Amino acid sequence: MASNAATNEAFWRFLLGRLLIAALTLLAVSFMIYGLIELMPGDYAERELFRKYSGTGVTITQTEIDQVRAQLGLDRPFLVRYGEWLWHVMTRFDFGPAFRVETSVNALIGDKFLYTFVLVLGAMVFSYLIAIPVGIWVATRKSGWADGVVTLISYLGLALPNFAIALVLLMLNAFVFNLDVTGLVSQEFRGQPFSLAKFLDFLGHAYIPLLVLGWSTTAFQLQTMRGLMKDEMGKLYVTAAQARGLSGWPMLIKYPARHAVMPIVSTIGFDFSPLTNCPLSPRFWC
Amino acid sequence: MLGELGQELLLAFLDADQNTAAGILVCVTTVIIAANFLADVLMAVLDPRVRLKGR
Amino acid sequence: MANPFKRKTRKEDYYTASQWQLFWSRFKANRLAALGGAVLSLFIGIALFAEFIAPYSGLADDRNPDYTAGPPQLIRFCDSEGCQLWPFVQQMTSSYSVIEKQYQVEALMENGKPIRRNLQFFHRAGEYKLLGVIPSDLHLFGVERGKVHLFGTDSNGLDLFSRVMFATRTSLTIGFLGILISFILSLFIGGVAGYVGGWVDSTIQAFTDLVRVIPPIPLYMALTAMFPRDWTNQQVYFAMTLVLGLVNWPTLARRIRSYLLASREEEYVLAARLAGANGWRIVTRHLLPGFASYIIVELVINFPYRILDETALSIVGLGLRRPTMSWGVLLQEMTTVQAIQLTPWFFIPLIFFVVAVLSFTLLGDGLRDAADPYSGIQR
Numbered sequence: 200m201a202s203n204a205a206t207n208e209a210f211w212r213f214l215l216g217r218l219l220i221a222a223l224t225l226l227a228v229s230f231m232i233y234g235l236i237e238l239m240p241g242d243y244a245e246r247e248l249f250r251k252y253s254g255t256g257v258t259i260t261q262t263e264i265d266q267v268r269a270q271l272g273l274d275r276p277f278l279v280r281y282g283e284w285l286w287h288v289m290t291r292f293d294f295g296p297a298f299r300v301e302t303s304v305n306a307l308i309g310d311k312f313l314y315t316f317v318l319v320l321g322a323m324v325f326s327y328l329i330a331i332p333v334g335i336w337v338a339t340r341k342s343g344w345a346d347g348v349v350t351l352i353s354y355l356g357l358a359l360p361n362f363a364i365a366l367v368l369l370m371l372n373a374f375v376f377n378l379d380v381t382g383l384v385s386q387e388f389r390g391q392p393f394s395l396a397k398f399l400d401f402l403g404h405a406y407i408p409l410l411v412l413g414w415s416t417t418a419f420q421l422q423t424m425r426g427l428m429k430d431e432m433g434k435l436y437v438t439a440a441q442a443r444g445l446s447g448w449p450m451l452i453k454y455p456a457r458h459a460v461m462p463i464v465s466t467i468g469f470d471f472s473p474l475t476n477c478p479l480s481p482r483f484w485c
Numbered sequence: 486m487l488g489e490l491g492q493e494l495l496l497a498f499l500d501a502d503q504n505t506a507a508g509i510l511v512c513v514t515t516v517i518i519a520a521n522f523l524a525d526v527l528m529a530v531l532d533p534r535v536r537l538k539g540r
Numbered sequence: 541m542a543n544p545f546k547r548k549t550r551k552e553d554y555y556t557a558s559q560w561q562l563f564w565s566r567f568k569a570n571r572l573a574a575l576g577g578a579v580l581s582l583f584i585g586i587a588l589f590a591e592f593i594a595p596y597s598g599l600a601d602d603r604n605p606d607y608t609a610g611p612p613q614l615i616r617f618c619d620s621e622g623c624q625l626w627p628f629v630q631q632m633t634s635s636y637s638v639i640e641k642q643y644q645v646e647a648l649m650e651n652g653k654p655i656r657r658n659l660q661f662f663h664r665a666g667e668y669k670l671l672g673v674i675p676s677d678l679h680l681f682g683v684e685r686g687k688v689h690l691f692g693t694d695s696n697g698l699d700l701f702s703r704v705m706f707a708t709r710t711s712l713t714i715g716f717l718g719i720l721i722s723f724i725l726s727l728f729i730g731g732v733a734g735y736v737g738g739w740v741d742s743t744i745q746a747f748t749d750l751v752r753v754i755p756p757i758p759l760y761m762a763l764t765a766m767f768p769r770d771w772t773n774q775q776v777y778f779a780m781t782l783v784l785g786l787v788n789w790p791t792l793a794r795r796i797r798s799y800l801l802a803s804r805e806e807e808y809v810l811a812a813r814l815a816g817a818n819g820w821r822i823v824t825r826h827l828l829p830g831f832a833s834y835i836i837v838e839l840v841i842n843f844p845y846r847i848l849d850e851t852a853l854s855i856v857g858l859g860l861r862r863p864t865m866s867w868g869v870l871l872q873e874m875t876t877v878q879a880i881q882l883t884p885w886f887f888i889p890l891i892f893f894v895v896a897v898l899s900f901t902l903l904g905d906g907l908r909d910a911a912d913p914y915s916g917i918q919r
Contacts, residue, residue, distance in 0.1 A: 228750075239766045370887065471755075499765050
């Protein structure tokens with residue numbers, strides 16, 4: 200079938216184009232970060248020596264700095280280092296050595312990335328599961344109080360960003376619940392390799408970070424969903440569907456909700472930014 | 486602890502550790518790009534009008 | 541007697557009102573937005589007259605060594621010895637007890653009675669320059685001897701009330717300057733993209749797309765980590781405003797560009813052109829007013845996010861540092877478990893932060909609705 204083949208070809212072309220753009224973006228991002236750090240005053244060698252000798256009264260000599268620099272390969276020009284790093288990333292998926300902890304970057308971030316990713320994904324699913332149905336429900340109600348509550352929540356979602364909600368939760372915990380909240384996994388699992396038991400333990404601790412992470416997104420999406428759904432409900436095609444005898448959730452899901460949910464779907468990417476926003480309260484769960 | 490991914494990033498910046506900082510950000514950006522792609526696919530499924538026109 | 545023509549005149553008023561009059565009448569109808577505006581003017585008042593409102597400088601020269609990490613002092617009319625009409629505070633001491641591992645707070649006694657310190661309004665104390673110009677030593681309130689700490693003190697014995705007042709100024713101005721810088725950048729870049737079009741437009745679009753993919757926080761981190769450690773606080777302050785501006789222009793630039801592209805094709809512009817208006821008139825009378833309100837709204841809506849960014853960055857130690865006072869710097873002291881349990885009044889800056897962000901959001905939403913000609917008011 201000719202039309203099918205054409206669709207297929209268009210699909211592959213589209214996919215290829217997107218992959219190309221993605222590769223270019225990643226290239227640009229890595230170059231930008233590498234370059235920004237290159238522009239910083241002082242390099243890693245200086246910082247390491249400074250940390251090592253700070254407070255001891257030892258004066259750091261230029262030869263020492265040069266020595267460390269040569270050891271770590273930091274004496275080579277910027278483009279050579281970046282090129283080598285890039286080459287290793289592309290050919291072996293190896294992000295090179297992480298200087299500070301004397302291990303490889305892969306070993307350093309592997310586990311952490313997985314946990315953070317699971318958590319952020321969990322928080323996202325969680326907030327969509329709440330925001331979308333509740334938003335639809337509120338939009339279809341006649342009375343105003345639910346509107347008011349949703350608006351209030353959405354304002355609080357902005358006014359209480361994750362670090363603030365984390366502070367409030369810490370406060371609540373300190374005075375009301377008094378739980379052990381210092382880590383994401385129980386004491387006995389810390390530093391242990393990944394295992395099913397550790398993962399289950401992690402899930403048991405995860406509800407608080409889920410709340411911290413998902414709170415703002417939920418509040419924001421709830422308001423968005425309500426607004427969009429309200430707009431859609433006023434449109435003629437909904438009245439037409441109702442005239443044909445459709446009603447309740449089946450009608451909502453079949454027609455207006457599909458359209459209302461689209462702007463939310465199209466911004467899924469942005470909801471992953473907590474992957475790195477979290478550090479902003481390093482001592483807390485997020 | 487969870488904040489550690491972000492905290493590693495923060496420490497990497499403070500330490501001028503290019504490999505770690507760029508590594509973490511490449512991973513994160515990959516996720517975001519993948520999510521954006523997924524979003525486009527979902528949009529195409531939800532709305533027949535958005536088929537294969539890119540954005 | 542009801543005026544039979546009143547309804548008609550009102551209607552006529554509506555049709556002959558200028559854009560700004562319509563804007564104002566729609567805005568006034570929104571009570572929440574008006575409330576947000578009122579609270580904000582209070583905050584702006586604090587920012588402008590911080591030295592007058594704060595009884596102390598909030599810096600090391602005004603520390604109270606006898607009252608470190610002291611809880612907020614209540615304004616009292618009564619104590620164990622009876623009541624009086626004039627408000628007073630009790631003279632207190634607070635010091636860290638190594639054995640008990642907590643702060644010991646007690647009221648100072650004189651002849652077996654707790655000491656009363658009467659509050660004085662328009663009290664003369666430390667000198668300052670009001671608005672940076674008028675020399676003065678007048679403070680809203682104070683006490684003759686001893687010190688008054690309405691919000692308590694921090695672990696160095698610095699008056700938290702004063703610090704919060706000065707922090708309000710820093711956080712608001714840094715947000716404002718950050719917005720201003722990103723506005724100028726985005727007006728320029730978005731304007732060029734929107735007017736010139738063609739390959740310039742596509743290049744700028746590709747670049748903004750790239751910047752937008754990276755989450756803003758790592759960008760902040762990268763940029764603020766570049767500040768040399770030996771910078772003075774002023775340098776860090778201005779660098780922070782620059783960073784806030786640099787990271788945030790893409791979204792606004794894109795909006796300005798699409799607004800310019802879209803509004804050139806709008807029907808009302810075509811209508812004006814057909815009615816014989818020349819290009820200058822179209823730009824000044826039709827495009828600019830709509831554009832200006834749009835931009836103002838956009839800036840106000842962005843404002844709370846900048847405050848939020850500054851606070852978040854300062855909490856982790858990437859933004860402003862002591863002895864500069866900002867909400868983030870004050871909240872940084874809050875981030876230990878010990879602080880949360882022993883000194884909960886360190887939370888007070890968080891309340892200011894939340895209220896400020898909330899009222900900015902209310903105001904911004906109100907302005908946006910008022911600027912939208914299709915919302916609100918019935919015809």
